[in-house]
Amino acid sequence: MKRNQVVLITAFLTLFIFTGCNAQKNIPVFSKVVYEGNDDVYNENPLEDDEFYNPILQGTYPDPAIARKGNDYYLVASSFAMFPGVPIFHSKDLVNWTQIGHVLDRKSQLKVHDTGISAGVYAPDIRYNPHNETFYMITTQFAGGFGNMIVKTKDPMEGWSDPIKLDFEGIDPAIFFDDDGKAYVVHNDAPNKGEELYQGHRVIKIWEYDLEKDQVVPRTDKIIVNGGVDLSKKPIWIEAPHIYKKDGLYYLMAAEGGTGGWHSEVIFVSEKPMGPYEPAPSNPILTQRYFPRERENKVDWVGHADLVVGPDEKYYGVFLGIRPNEKDRVNTGRETFILPVDWSGKFPVFENGLVPMEPKLEMPEGVENKTGEGRYFPNGNFTYTEDFDSEKLDYRWIGLRGPREDFMEITKNGVKITPFDVNIKEVKPTSTLFHRQQHKDFSFTTTMHYKPKSEGDLAGITALQNERFNYVFGITKKERKHYVVLERTEKGSSEIVASKEIEFNDELQLRVEADGDKYKFSYALNEGDFQNLGGTISGDILSTNVAGGFTGALIGLYATSANDAIPEGK
Template sequence: MRMFRNPILPGFYPDPSICRVGEDYYMVTSTFEYFPGVPIFHSKDLVNWRQIGHVLDRPSQLNLDGTPASRGIYAPTIRYHEGIFYMITTFVESATGARKNFFVTAADPAGDWSEPYWLNDAPGIDPSLFFDDDGKVYYTGNRVPPEGQQYPKHMEIWLQELDLETKQLTGPKLSLWDGALKQIHAQEGPHLYKINGYYYLVIAEGGTGFTHSVTIARSSSLAGPYENCKMNPILTHRHLGSQYGIVNVGHADLVETQHGEWWMVCLASRPYGGPYRNMGRETFLVPVAWENGWPVVNPGRGIIEWEMPSPNLPEKRWPSLPVCDHFDAPVLEERWNFIRTPRGQFWNLTENPGHLRLKLKPESMTQEVNPSFVGRRQQHISYAVRTAMAFTPKGTTETAGFVALQNHNFQYRFECAMLSSGKAVVRVICRENGIETELGSKVIEAGKMFLKLEAIGQSLRFDVAKEAEQWETVVEQADGTVLSTDKAGGFVGAYIGLFASGNGEASSNYADFDYFEYVGL
């Protein structure tokens, strides 16, 4: 029996949504303040996935200027209907600002995708689309109940028809369901399906923390009333404790294979070193069976397991991605992201071929801005990262190097800088809750140097070398829990990246990176 291991998308890939087109499966996830937005993945067997692009890959589609940390793009849904792919999502402007819902379309899921169609009078978050048998299409989302909230974060799921000609909602708004778990709060992430004559409404309840869960209701009529499944929640791990290996399970989407099997993708986290979730929320896969008209998730177990029997589909593995990016390609590979929409041509692969050149911007890693930064997700509990950097600071404000990033106020920077004496130094800065502490430093000759970060669980070590593999330790046993959402708050996972900054000062200087290697240990 062929087995697979969870998570199927390790690292910060939350809120998965999936659709099948023939024998092909496509999946998207949330990206919040990172750009490009909404990675899209392709699979033949539901286990092995390859990224084929991003849905929102142009500044005209996604303007993240001024978007605070953990705001931006929330909970996309992907659907396919009559030759067209649809991706619908929420753009959250700020903690208290507008939630704007929009969708884009494409004939080819690898792109290009259309410019956004912004929906008027579409309150709430986590929109989804449902195409009914009669050709009509409906929008579902969450909102404050019209009669008011009966308890904190009490929400309901609502529905309205979407006119694909005008690209706007039409007709009355209908209240569908306010969840199975009264008082648990945060009813969101709705997905509608029509299966054997019933309309099934799958939602997330309990917030994004350890009380997260998946619940379901059904109705013989689209407008309801919706019958609560007596087995709710159909999936949760909250009874297993905050330090179980897989926690905060929720926000699910269902898919039926071409052979009639049912599977569920959902988010969950892997805490380590205590209840600390550095990688944020990741994508997991779990089987579903149907009994008496209701889904049973992983029959006999009822939870997500690390290792499970694979779907009854021909295995299709994709070429493995390199652990080292030598920056030889003409464009950055899909794993790299920016913080917010990139402004100014601050990076290139052409001025020094075979290198990533980052030009110093005045913006710094400690601001909610678009700094000179490119990064990729942390995907393993233990990992090693190394780079070769050529950088000569020209002033005491100029820095460049590595950053292990949770957000602008929670991070580790392993950077080269200039002392007031004019000498170059590499230093490790821990920034926790906005307060910076220099953990260690080493005077070094400017120019080419090698930097390495090694994480064994929550213990971080930073090494530097002037000659390849001649490592000297700058800091060891630094506390990795600074990079967890449990300390930093928010909804994203940790990134490991490269940066260059004038820290408030304009500069013509730059840093050249010969390679970037990330290896899971």
């Protein structure tokens, strides 16, 4: 080889290594996350040996549904535009739960790439059909042209089929398998055209379902509930129906009153699956709407329930509820609760579901509380430490509108997040790894290695309610200087709360912490002390009842090459 060729090759390799290292520095690596929850309700109500905490799933796990096969219980919840979709949990005892994955974990199943965070997947229902030994998950996907859809599996531990689009309108579908092998689908829908009576007037419809074709049987649809329990009182948003069979009778349970302060659960009965259905005389069977606003350890908005027979052969109901902070704001979103159900009479009633709910429940007989141990999901106050040193990322970490695998890679140094040319305010897949806010009082701390190259580069933390209401806290560059910057976005309008020029190598720690509605963002350089940026600020924009929609706050490890949070100063 000639000398000039050697020189050229050497120069090329030097340039390649140099630019490669620089490019690598421009991709943030998060080496550690510590999430710590410290709510007063748990400090003031320690567990006895025979107790467990309610909710069983803290943070935004709304619209629960539950199925049983033998001694195994499977619970699913809504996920909207989060990816993967429909988290699924397994239990043997209804107290200790393990997340086994997500029902919709492939792009062929979940097409939420261009939709707002509160669209996407609503109100999943899960059922086991003993006649063909198959599990079904039926839901509405407000994206990707799906509408109402169903997926199947023989084993929820092994993944689910691609979706089958169902030929009917409306939302909140549920499937019911009768003793004779026949199947039915019930769902919320609009009244017949021209018969709408008031805002929020909805109906419950039922269809026969063809298990061979996996489709509702055409022209079998029938309205079985019009408006709700008492149409003369103009009930709103009868929805989330489920059918059960007990003692030869068919029971239709549904939510009524809208998923807010007037939310409740009601029950109807019939001698036939297709009706007619008559309401119970003692409705509602679950609600928290009648109690003082300023009550202690407040749980509210309860409803959207599902029933199952427990291992002790008694009935239990899972349902959503909220635990607002001192400003009555809902930053943790709708969570999954459970209560025993008394069905000793003709109609079921949630035990202590019509009085102010308590934070603790008595353990079912023979069950040991193992929440937080090993792979069992934690509740109460807990600390979760993630070193990103496992081959498989924990299921509690999620993406938004697209798969995590499209932007993240677990390396020997931590999780590397390759920034998309998209920022958190855009309705596109973002390069953000999210963890749910699960407490009113919490801290979320991460260690990050990163060197931004331009003002278009930013990496750090986002605290997000949706694309129009969020905080961004991270490191960027302006001209030749590095800045830590805090941006607040409300109703889609952004402002810089604070920014500060810093000097650092490429390692820093970032922290967001909350004391109810009071949030603080802080940073630490080179393992030094944390310094607050922006003072104490309001968590108002992270609340469901301020920002709208159906999700709770998410805390994300965030990277972008389309940053528009430009720091102040020269």
